[in-house]
Amino acid sequence: TRKVGILLSGRGSNMMALVEHARGYDVTLVASDKPDAAGIAWARERGLATFTQSPKGMPKADYEAAIEAALRAAGVEVIALAGYMRLLSDAFVARWRGRIINIHPSLLPKYKGLDTHARAIAAGDAVAGCSVHVVTEELDGGDVLGQAEVPILPGDTADTLAARVLKAEHRLYPIMLAEFVTR
Numbered sequence: 001t002r003k004v005g006i007l008l009s010g011r012g013s014n015m016m017a018l019v020e021h022a023r024g025y026d027v028t029l030v031a032s033d034k035p036d037a038a039g040i041a042w043a044r045e046r047g048l049a050t051f052t053q054s055p056k057g058m059p060k061a062d063y064e065a066a067i068e069a070a071l072r073a074a075g076v077e078v079i080a081l082a083g084y085m086r087l088l089s090d091a092f093v094a095r096w097r098g099r100i101i102n103i104h105p106s107l108l109p110k111y112k113g114l115d116t117h118a119r120a121i122a123a124g125d126a127v128a129g130c131s132v133h134v135v136t137e138e139l140d141g142g143d144v145l146g147q148a149e150v151p152i153l154p155g156d157t158a159d160t161l162a163a164r165v166l167k168a169e170h171r172l173y174p175i176m177l178a179e180f181v182t183r
């Protein structure tokens with residue numbers, strides 16, 4: 001079983017799905033840039049190892065070095081980003097080349113970046129979804145490992161669509177991570 005570290009910034013529902021449906025991997029660290037992230041509290045209660053480091057008031061390289069030291073101390077081999085709302089530096093990505101994956105709430109290559117659901121609705125799309133991809137230096141630009149689609153329904157708002165996509169994320173991500181660690 002491969003050792004996985006999860007990085008998150010908030011609610012952590014994708015992290016919970018990865019923990020609860022772990023197959024072929026062990027989550028040995030849940031780390032965050034937000035010390036009071038709800039996902040960190042959940043992981044702690046669950047008895048998982050956690051690490052938090054606010055990036056405030058320090059050079060980005062120092063912040064990332066702290067996160068990385070914690071990941072290495074936990075024996076992490078693969079990093080799964082789960083609502084981690086910060087860009088990793090090129091140097092960090094290079095050190096972990098091919099060993100970081102992310103879940104993004106759109107059908108990539110459509111709607112990289114933020115506000116994906118509002119943009120899909122505004123474009124008049126009939127389907128939305130989520131993508132699991134390898135992380136490279138290009139934002140939301142690495143190889144797509146898998147996607148799940150959901151319909152966009154009449155009357156959808158960004159929030160109602162986000163909730164539908166999120167359920168698909170929770171099904172897709174554990175499957176993709178299990179596949180990724182055994183490939």
Ligand code: GAR
Pocket residue numbers: 008009010011012013014015039082083084085103104105113166169
């Ligand atoms: C998820 O919808 C995830 O796809 C998205 O943030 C949400 C995090 O929710 N990620 C991004 O937008 C990455 N740029 P969660 O904290 O409950 O998993």
